[in-house]
Amino acid sequence: MDYKKLIAGKLSDLIELSNEEIEEMLEIPSKAEMGDFALPCFKLSKTMRKAPPMISDMLAEQLKTDGNIQKIQSVNGYLNFYLNKANASADILSKIMDSNEQYGGSDIGKDKTICLDYSSINIAKPMHIGHLSTTVIGNSLNRIYKHLGYNTISINHLGDWGTQFGKLIVAYKLYSSKEQVEQGGIAELTRIYVQYHTDAEENEAMDDEARAWFKKIEMGDKEALELFGLFKEITLEEVNKLYDMLEIKFDSYNGEAFYQDKMEPIIGELKEKNLLVEDQGAMVVKLDEYNMPPCMILKKDGATLYSTRDIAAAQYRKDTYDFDKCLYVTAYQQDLHFKQFFKVIELMGKDYYNDLVHVNYGYVSMEEGAMSTRKGNIIKLKDLLNRSVEKSLQIVNEKNPDLENKEEIATTVGIGSVIFAALKNNRIKDIVFSWDSALSFEGETAPYVQYTHARCASVLEKSDVLLDGDADYSTLDNQDANKVITLLRDFPEVVQNAAEKYEPSLITRHVIEIAKAFNKYYFEHRIIDEDGDEKVRARLILSKCTKQVIKTGLYLIGVKAPDKM
C-alpha cells in the first residue's frame, strides 16, 4: 500500500495540482503526534488566495476519512493525516514477513553493472587503520548494490608497481632472505624497507641500484620478477586473513602492474585527439579552461603516472564489464586527481565519463599527527581487530559466562564493533584515532544493535506461540510499537538513499534508531503474556520483523548479528 499515492488521490480533487506534485509536497512529520503524513499548505496560499491555516481548515473539512485514514487534522497551516494503525501495521509487518531477508531490496539494478574500486592495498605494506574506511565503505556499497539487484564487480586495485619495489629488492638482498621473509611476512618487509631508507640517506648509490632493479622488473628479468612475485604473494596471503575476518571478498585483484601494457593505446589515443601537449618536458592534458591544473600523463623521462594508469583502468573496466557506474572509494586528498582524470576521459569523447564517481572520505590521523608506515606510527588493522575481539570476550565472560561459543560471539561483536564505528558517521568526516573511542562498546555501537537483535531472538525462542495463524494487531496500537513499525516501514527507502548518496552511514543510523525504538518498546510492554495467542502472535511478529530488519541492515554494512550474546 502506497499511502502517499492514496492521500494524493484524495487531495487531487480539491487542489489544482497533479497527483505527482501533491506527492512531492507530502512529508513525514517530525513528531509522531503530528500524524503519519502532512501537507504543508503554505505554498498553496498564493494560488488559492487564502491564508495557509484557512486552507488546511477547509481541506480538513472537505476530506473524508476511510478504512485506511483514521483522522485528518488541520494545525496551523499543516494538514495532518493519521493512518488506521491496525491496518497499516498488519500491512507493513506482513510485507516484511513475506520478503524476509529480501526486505529493503529491489530489482532496480537488474541488468546493470557497478564496478567498485576499494581497499586497494599496497604490496609489502601492512594494512592499518587508514585502510579501514575504503575497505568497509566499499564492501558496504557492494552489498547495498547487490541487495538492489545490481551486478557488482569488486576490485582491489593493488598498489603493486613503482620504484619502491626496486628498493625492496635491494633491501632484501642486503638485510634479509627468503626464509626470513616467509617467516616474518609483511613485518619483515616493513623492517627491511625502513632499514633501507635509513641507510639510503647516507648512501645515494642505493637509490640508483633500486632504480636499476625496478627497471629489471619492467623488462621481465627472471630474478627480479621472482622476488617481486614473492613479495606480492606474502602480502596477499597475510592481507587475505584480514579480509576473511571482515568477510570481504574481491572479484578482481587487477592493480597497477596489470595495466602496464594497457597504457600505450591510451597515450596513442590522447595524441590522436590532440589532447596531449608538451609542457616543461612532460606530456600533459591542459585543463585551464576548466579551472584545473594540467593532468600529467608522461613524466619527463617518459614514465607513466597514476593518472595514465587510471585512464587505462577505466577504459579496461568499461570494455570488460560494460559498467553502468564505476565507483572509486578513496580519500578526499585525491579529489583533484579524480576530477582531472574524469575530465580527460570526457575530453576523449567517451560518454561514460559521467558514470565515474569518486566516493571520497575523510582521513584518519593519530593524536600526534599523520600516520606513516616508514616512521612506524601506525596502528595495524590486525591489532585493532584483535584488541576489539579481546575486549569483547572479556565482556562476554563478565555478562554471560555460561554462553556457548564465547569466542565466536566475541569475534562477531568485536569485529562488528570496529566496522560499525567506521560506518557510523558521514564519510567525509575526519577521524582522530583513539583507543578509548575505538574500543567503546556503549551507546550507539554495534554491540548495542546486536544486543537488540539477540533480544528479539531470545523472545522468539522462548515463546510457544507459532508465528503462523491469525494475529490481532490492535495490541500494537500504541506509541512505542508504532515508532518501531514506522522505522521498519522506512527501511527500504533508507537503503535506496544510501545507494544514491553512496553513504552507508544512513543505514547504520537507521539500524540504531530501530534498536532504540525496540528496546523502549520491550521495556514498556510484555511480549509473551496471557492475553491470548492472537495478541501474543502480533507482538512476536513485531519482534521477528525487527530482528529481520536489524539483521539485514547490519549485513548491508558488513556486520553480523548473533542470536545470543
Add this chain to the structure above:
RNA sequence: GCGUCUGUAGCUCAGCAGGAUAGAGCAACGGCCUUCUAAGCCGUGGGCCAGGGGUUCGAAUCCCUUCAGGCGCGCCA
C-alpha cells in the same frame, strides 16, 4: 595566492533534496532487575546551529561575504 571540504551541547556527531518546539551518544548527576537478555530502560542539566548580509510565508539547511581549521594545487600514489 587559487581551488575544495568542514564549523551545530563540555566531547563525538545526526539533522543540511527549506517546514511545526534543533536531536542523539559519550561524559556528569539521579532513578528502574522475585516477570520475555540491565551490553537494557527512564529522568535532570547543558545551544547567538562560527560571525554578518540576502532570498523566502518560513533558513541549521539555499545564495553572497568574513573568520577559523583540514586537504589539494607537475614529474608520488
